[in-house]
Amino acid sequence: MRVTKPVFTGLLALAPLLVSMAAEPAVTLTIDVAHPVHEVSPMLHGIFFEDINYGADGGLYAELVQNRSFEHAEHLYAWGTVNRDAQGTVTVESGDPLNAKNPHYVRLVVQDAGRGFGVANYGYGGIAVRAGENYLFSARARAGADYHGTLRAVIEDETGRPLGECQTTGLSAQWQKFDAVIKSSGAAAHARLVVLATAPGRVDLDMISLFPENTWKRRPNGLRADLVQMLADMHPAFMRFPGGCIVEGMDLPNRYQWKDTIGDIAERPENWNRWQDAIGDQTAPQYYQTCGLGFFEYFQLCEDIGAAPLPILNCGMACQYESAQLVPLDQLRSFVQDALDLVEFANGPATSEWGSKRAAMGHPEPFHLKFLGVGNEQWGEPYFDRYRVFRAAIKAKYPDIQIVTPAGPGVGDRWWELAWTKFRGGLPADLVDEHYYRGPRWFLDNAVRYDDYDRAGPRIFAGEYAAHDNGRRNNLRAALAEAAFMTGLVRNSDLVTLSSYAPLFAKAGATQWTPDLIWCDNTRVFGSPSYYVQLLFSRNRPDAVLPLKLAGACLKADEFPGRIGVGTDDSAAEFKDVVVTKDGSTLYHSEFSGDSSDWKASGGAWAFVDGALRQTAVEGSAHAFAGDPAWSDVTLSLKARKLGGRQGFVVSFQAAADGLPTRLLLGSNGNTQNMLEIGGQLWSTYQRDVPGTIETGRWYDVRVVSKGRSIKCYLDGKLVSEAIRRNVQPLYAVAGLDRKSGDVVLFAVNPNEKATDSIIDLEDVTGVTTGSRAIVLTSASADDENSFEVPARVSPHEEALPAAGARFLHTFPANSLTVLRLNIPQ
Numbered sequence: 001m002r003v004t005k006p007v008f009t010g011l012l013a014l015a016p017l018l019v020s021m022a023a024e025p026a027v028t029l030t031i032d033v034a035h036p037v038h039e040v041s042p043m044l045h046g047i048f049f050e051d052i053n054y055g056a057d058g059g060l061y062a063e064l065v066q067n068r069s070f071e072h073a074e075h076l077y078a079w080g081t082v083n084r085d086a087q088g089t090v091t092v093e094s095g096d097p098l099n100a101k102n103p104h105y106v107r108l109v110v111q112d113a114g115r116g117f118g119v120a121n122y123g124y125g126g127i128a129v130r131a132g133e134n135y136l137f138s139a140r141a142r143a144g145a146d147y148h149g150t151l152r153a154v155i156e157d158e159t160g161r162p163l164g165e166c167q168t169t170g171l172s173a174q175w176q177k178f179d180a181v182i183k184s185s186g187a188a189a190h191a192r193l194v195v196l197a198t199a200p201g202r203v204d205l206d207m208i209s210l211f212p213e214n215t216w217k218r219r220p221n222g223l224r225a226d227l228v229q230m231l232a233d234m235h236p237a238f239m240r241f242p243g244g245c246i247v248e249g250m251d252l253p254n255r256y257q258w259k260d261t262i263g264d265i266a267e268r269p270e271n272w273n274r275w276q277d278a279i280g281d282q283t284a285p286q287y288y289q290t291c292g293l294g295f296f297e298y299f300q301l302c303e304d305i306g307a308a309p310l311p312i313l314n315c316g317m318a319c320q321y322e323s324a325q326l327v328p329l330d331q332l333r334s335f336v337q338d339a340l341d342l343v344e345f346a347n348g349p350a351t352s353e354w355g356s357k358r359a360a361m362g363h364p365e366p367f368h369l370k371f372l373g374v375g376n377e378q379w380g381e382p383y384f385d386r387y388r389v390f391r392a393a394i395k396a397k398y399p400d401i402q403i404v405t406p407a408g409p410g411v412g413d414r415w416w417e418l419a420w421t422k423f424r425g426g427l428p429a430d431l432v433d434e435h436y437y438r439g440p441r442w443f444l445d446n447a448v449r450y451d452d453y454d455r456a457g458p459r460i461f462a463g464e465y466a467a468h469d470n471g472r473r474n475n476l477r478a479a480l481a482e483a484a485f486m487t488g489l490v491r492n493s494d495l496v497t498l499s500s501y502a503p504l505f506a507k508a509g510a511t512q513w514t515p516d517l518i519w520c521d522n523t524r525v526f527g528s529p530s531y532y533v534q535l536l537f538s539r540n541r542p543d544a545v546l547p548l549k550l551a552g553a554c555l556k557a558d559e560f561p562g563r564i565g566v567g568t569d570d571s572a573a574e575f576k577d578v579v580v581t582k583d584g585s586t587l588y589h590s591e592f593s594g595d596s597s598d599w600k601a602s603g604g605a606w607a608f609v610d611g612a613l614r615q616t617a618v619e620g621s622a623h624a625f626a627g628d629p630a631w632s633d634v635t636l637s638l639k640a641r642k643l644g645g646r647q648g649f650v651v652s653f654q655a656a657a658d659g660l661p662t663r664l665l666l667g668s669n670g671n672t673q674n675m676l677e678i679g680g681q682l683w684s685t686y687q688r689d690v691p692g693t694i695e696t697g698r699w700y701d702v703r704v705v706s707k708g709r710s711i712k713c714y715l716d717g718k719l720v721s722e723a724i725r726r727n728v729q730p731l732y733a734v735a736g737l738d739r740k741s742g743d744v745v746l747f748a749v750n751p752n753e754k755a756t757d758s759i760i761d762l763e764d765v766t767g768v769t770t771g772s773r774a775i776v777l778t779s780a781s782a783d784d785e786n787s788f789e790v791p792a793r794v795s796p797h798e799e800a801l802p803a804a805g806a807r808f809l810h811t812f813p814a815n816s817l818t819v820l821r822l823n824i825p826q
């Protein structure tokens with residue numbers, strides 16, 4: 001690369017374009033091509049997998065039969081009896097089962113087999129089959145001595161028309177596995193698998209299974225090829241598994257236990273899925289984990305798609321929001337041993353105890369495990385007590401394993417605060433796992449989140465994140481906010497070395513959590529706009545970050561002047577001792593006597609009573625504002641007391657004439673939470689982050705400190721909400737160098753409704769050559785989503801860029817992510 005730059009080359013290239021550009025370019029992006037700041041973590045962009053939204057069973061795991069082992073609480077769930085001019089009974093039995101881990105099976109007792117007697121499975125909302133394709137049927141069966149028939153398995157379409165079948169013979173008094181191939185003559189979206197006895201007598205059946213032959217890499221017990229392809233296309237650097245809350249379990253018996261997920265699938269005990277009672281989109285009481293997609297299949301998938309495995313293990317704690325069960329420290333040994341054994345299962349020689357199990361499953365070579373998570377969204381001293389035990393044991397035996405340690409379920413709350421106090425206070429940690437499920441605005445404002453983070457502490461794993469746009473599914477607005485945030489992850493990838501969007505999969509009509517990255521039904525799949533954001537960042541990840549300066553009159557400074565206020569939503573409250581200070585000087589002190597006319601109220605019933613400003617209507621919204629619209633960087637303190645109603649009270653600040661005030665909602669959401677609302681968006685859309693109840697009749701001290709972009713809110717001296725507020729910028733960007741191609745890679749996000757014209761100024765190069773391109777993700781509206789019908793409405797398109805000088809114009813369309821790959825002459 002040449003480092004001398006003819007000063008005016010760029011301007012010449014600029015001249016013809018300037019003619020067509022209506023206004024002065026808004027932003028100049030100056031990229032110092034010759035002086036990389038730091039390397040970009042090669043692990044930066046990965047994926048997070050959890051069996052939520054039927055992501056595993058019914059989703060990625062290609063098994064077509066639901067409840068194949070009859071171990072759901074409703075043992076015959078997804079099954080029906082088939083009686084074709086026959087006489088018989090179907091019962092669920094548990095005497096002398098297939099094995100102790102799979103204790104239930106069905107018994108057919110047939111008096112008259114007629115045209116067939118047996119059971120039919122309806123899959124996950126139907127079994128989808130394709131014409132001309134093979135399906136692998138298997139079942140465990142045994143028969144009474146009186147039975148002289150065969151076992152007939154038929155794929156039938158929704159009208160009962162047979163599409164293919166097989167017959168197995170040789171049933172005996174012992175459990176045996178029967179395998180056969182069924183070729184489907186036709187296609188059906190809602191087929192069923194019918195398994196029939198063909199003669200009178202007794203037949204016991206278990207583990208009735210049907211897989212497409214055409215799974216990913218045509219593996220038996222395999223994964224859906226189309227879904228794996230979506231993952232492979234992302235080029236993920238790592239894959240987190242198996243979650244998520246599922247790691248923790250609602251209670252300890254429900255926790256994910258990796259040892260239950262390897263070996264013969266008939267020996268893997270089924271576990272109920274902790275998402276079955278989710279109060280999200282839908283409950284699914286018969287949602288179970290077969291663990292057919294277990295740890296072996298997971299490691300194999302990682303290997304296939306070139307992702308480093310990153311398992312998260314239970315640390316002796318069940319979900320702290322639910323049962324909060326704890327394993328006493330003196331009984332933690334087996335949990336720690338499970339962690340050590342997992343490393344051996346992944347990496348140990350084929351002669352070792354656990355390595356031999358891996359080898360027996362067909363993979364004598366190691367899986368090269370380098371990361372291990374201890375706990376999911378754990379917090380507090382009980383966690384750190386357990387973490388220390390795990391860490392000591394893991395590091396003693398496997399010093400090179402990088403341990404992932406949660407910072408709690410969210411950021412900015414007291415649990416997160418405690419975690420960082422510990423890590424910065426000397427508690428060793430390799431990778432701290434931070435999670436954020438917030439509004440799009442949070443992501444925009446947090447594009448700079450890590451710019452000033454302390455580099456002396458542990459590295460960060462942005463382990464779960466997604467922008468939640470007021471309950472909408474997956475729109476472009478949310479995706480662009482994530483993209484803006486990700487420019488910050490790349491810029492700070494010396495610190496944030498791993499990141500993953502969550503959750504990964506959603507099965508349409510069966511979701512417990514939205515938004516999600518990839519949507520599927522039984523035959524189709526599409527990526528959300530967020531999917532394309534992840535894909536673009538991952539596939540264009542540069543090797544090093546280049547210094548990038550943004551300049552321009554339209555860049556907005558992070559100043560938020562405004563008045564202050566108090567109020568209520570469906571409650572009555574009173575306020576007193578309102579004080580506003582700035583740099584130690586008092587700007588305002590309330591009197592609340594007869595002529596405090598500086599307060600302007602709307603809604604509610606306001607009065608000055610006993611030196612307080614009292615609002616007594618318990619329904620509707622009521623607000624009163626005071627002060628100077630020019631006040632900025634102030635500290636507001638006051639006393640507040642709830643008098644009645646269903647919520648707490650509201651403290652407002654930064655109330656500018658041309659925008660919504662910032663509001664601290666104390667005892668919001670039915671008096672269960674404290675929240676911060678900025679620009680009309682709740683700072684915490686993750687409902688469990690900040691529990692908070694305001695007692696009636698008690699005076700509380702409230703203090704809000706706003707300085708520049710920082711907001712800190714305290715209740716009775718305790719931090720309850722913290723935010724970084726920024727003005728929405730015309731562009732969020734990061735630049736890097738792709739050493740292999742020599743390309744300068746620029747990620748630029750314009751989340752605004754109008755295009756941003758810019759000058760790109762490349763320092764120390766002569767210009768860009770043909771072969772340069774812009775990859776653009778945009779759509780007509782920020783509300784746009786993808787769907788099965790229009791799967792690529794929001795998807796990237798590529799444009800060739802003309803050769804140009806080192807300084808050229810580029811317009812970033814409204815609502816867009818652009819990846820510029822600039823070919824630099826070598």
Ligand code: AHR
Nearest residue numbers: 243244245246377502503
């Ligand atoms: O991604 C969905 C859930 O969000 C995960 O299971 C959990 O870790 C987080 O609360």
